[in-house]
Amino acid sequence: xxxxxxxxxxxxxxxxxxxxxxxxxxxxxxxxxxxxxxxxxxxxxxxxxxxxxxxxxxxxxxxxxxxxxxxxxxxxxxxxxxxxxxxxxxxxxxxxxxxxxxxxxxxxxxxxxxxxxxxxxxxxxxxxxxxxxxxxxxxxxxxxxxxxxxxxxxxxxxxxxxxxxxxxxxxxxxxxxxxxxxxxxxxxxxxxxxxxxxxxxxxxxxxxxxxxxxxxxxxxxxxxxxxxxxxxxxxxxxxxxxxxxxxxxxxxxxxxxxxxxxxxxxxxxxxxxxxxxxxxxxxxxxxxxxxxxxxxxxxxxxxxxxxxxxxxxxxxxxxxxxxxxxxxxxxxxxxxxxxxxxxxxxxxxxxxxxxxxxxxxxx
Ligand SMILES: NC(=O)c1ccc[n+]([C@@H]2O[C@H](COP(=O)([O-])OP(=O)(O)OC[C@H]3O[C@@H](n4cnc5c(N)ncnc54)[C@H](OP(=O)(O)O)[C@@H]3O)[C@@H](O)[C@H]2O)c1
Numbered sequence: 001x002x003x004x005x006x007x008x009x010x011x012x013x014x015x016x017x018x019x020x021x022x023x024x025x026x027x028x029x030x031x032x033x034x035x036x037x038x039x040x041x042x043x044x045x046x047x048x049x050x051x052x053x054x055x056x057x058x059x060x061x062x063x064x065x066x067x068x069x070x071x072x073x074x075x076x077x078x079x080x081x082x083x084x085x086x087x088x089x090x091x092x093x094x095x096x097x098x099x100x101x102x103x104x105x106x107x108x109x110x111x112x113x114x115x116x117x118x119x120x121x122x123x124x125x126x127x128x129x130x131x132x133x134x135x136x137x138x139x140x141x142x143x144x145x146x147x148x149x150x151x152x153x154x155x156x157x158x159x160x161x162x163x164x165x166x167x168x169x170x171x172x173x174x175x176x177x178x179x180x181x182x183x184x185x186x187x188x189x190x191x192x193x194x195x196x197x198x199x200x201x202x203x204x205x206x207x208x209x210x211x212x213x214x215x216x217x218x219x220x221x222x223x224x225x226x227x228x229x230x231x232x233x234x235x236x237x238x239x240x241x242x243x244x245x246x247x248x249x250x251x252x253x254x255x256x257x258x259x260x261x262x263x264x265x266x267x268x269x270x271x272x273x274x275x276x277x278x279x280x281x282x283x284x285x286x287x288x289x290x291x292x293x294x295x296x297x298x299x300x301x302x303x304x305x306x307x308x309x310x311x312x313x314x315x316x317x318x319x320x321x322x323x324x325x326x327x328x329x330x331x332x333x334x335x336x337x338x339x340x341x342x343x344x345x346x347x348x349x350x351x352x353x354x355x356x357x358x359x360x361x362x363x
Contacts, residue, residue: 002097002252005032005053005066007087008078010041012183013101013127013244017076018045020249023261028252032066036083063087068094074252077102078127080185081309082351085109089344092116092124099251101127103195103202104309107294108302109347110205124206125251130199131206132247133225133238138207141230149209150227150235151199152219153279154179154242156191159220163283169322171315179222179242188312189286192325193279197290198308201301204294211295216287218277223266241266285326289333298338299350306351307332310358320363328361 004021008014014035021028032053035042042056052071054060067075067087074097077084084102089109091098093116100106106113117124126132130151138146157176158166174191175184182190189195193216200214225247227237240246241264249258281288293304311325320328332354339346 001029002027003029003031003071003073004252005034005069005072005075006030006078007034007063007066007076007084008036008080008102009033009045010035010038011078011080012181012186013076013078013248016245017078017248017252018049020245020252020261021049024249024252024258027258031071032061032069034060034063034066034079036079064090067091067096073097074099076127076248076251077105080104080183082108082305085113088113089116092120092122095120095122097125098122099125099127099248101248103128103198104305106202106205107198107305108351109344110201110301111297112344112347114205125254126202126206127244127247127251128199128202129240129242129244129247130226131202132250134203134207134228136238136250137226137228137236141228141236143208145231146207146209146213146228147231147233148229149203149207149214150229150237151196151203151214151216152222152224152226152276153193153196153216154190154222155218155220155277155279156193158191158283159218161283166283167321167323171318174315174322178220180244182244184316185309185312188315188325189308192286192322193284194286194290194308194325194329196279197287197294198305200287200291201294211291216279218279220275220277223271224274224276239266239271286329289326289329293333296338298340299342299347300333300336300338302342302347302350303333303336303354304329306354307358310355311361314358314361320361324363327363328358331361332357 030049034055075091076099078101085105222242293300311328314320
């Protein structure tokens with residue numbers, strides 16, 4: 001029986017994690033639930049799973065207390081934005097098993113997080129479907145024999161939308177993802193490929209891969225979740241229906257594979273046409289901006305992530321247009337004076353600075 005703490009239980013990943021827990025009551029015990037504001041749903045979840053620890057808003061034990069509690073074996077970090085970073089670091093320092101959905105933590109402070117993970121001998125289990133795929137492809141392989149990582153992107157709802165039409169995109173249209181049902185922030189990030197840029201940074205830190213070796217490729221079907229090419233030219237890929245419950249389950253079951261408890265499955269005969277296309281960086285500048293910030297390192301990725309949280313909020317509340325998100329990110333990053341080898345405090349200061357500049361941004 002693994003005792004899990006679920007940070008972000010009311011969100012898309014959180015709710016799907018509870019579906020997995022519901023399917024494996026003899027293997028998983030939900031020991032802690034934490035959410036931001038959705039008290040009504042959290043209460044229902046607590047009634048069903050009877051966790052020992054519950055946090056919502058400012059009430060109950062803090063996220064760090066939950067992430068370090070002796071009754072918890074594994075912490076699933078499924079909060080959105082930067083809220084997951086400090087509890088993630090606390091869980092690692094307390095040598096908990098960690099399943100990580102919250103990619104922003106690695107974007108903001110990937111170097112510090114991975115240094116802590118190495119120092120405390122903690123393996124971070126990726127939940128993001130692409131990183132789960134890469135993780136699975138790398139098992140049993142040598143790091144120096146990895147030639148390239150192929151990070152797949154569905155292309156989102158605007159894959160074929162012209163530059164002119166992108167300028168008119170509404171929040172409702174941006175929230176309508178063709179293959180994945182996710183939280184609002186990650187859905188907008190997926191529509192302009194910012195999410196893919198953040199995933200490149202996430203893959204860089206998780207797998208120690210140089211940016212030059214991580215290639216984004218458009219794959220509209222979202223069946224191949226990612227692939228790895230090795231030195232002999234051989235490619236390994238992981239495939240599955242676009243359903244987050246599978247990578248969530250694997251992050252909880254690893255190193256075992258549990259049975260499929262009713263999740264949709266592919267059959268070999270349906271794999272006759274797998275389509276891949278190159279990515280168009282002119283129409284999706286957020287991808288380029290994110291990867292450049294990742295390459296530049298220091299405090300740039302933290303600034304990128306913070307400014308993006310603000311930009312997505314501004315877009316969803318109708319204050320800026322869809323293509324303004326990239327302009328805002330570009331302008332905030334341009335104004336930033338980087339701090340090399342930043343401490344956690346300096347990273348959090350850069351985050352706060354970026355939020356303030358982004359809030360005041362105008363075209
Ligand atoms: N959804 C996906 O399919 C998917 C796939 C891959 C990766 N991810 C990543 O997983 C993370 C979660 O995504 P999501 O789509 O599940 O987001 P979401 O639906 O917006 O859910 C976010 C969760 O975090 C909670 N939360 C936010 N701020 C909090 C705080 N300060 N303290 C405690 N809880 C807080 C929210 O609580 P309330 O709602 O109660 O306020 C909610 O439970 C993101 O980093 C995302 O990039 C998601």
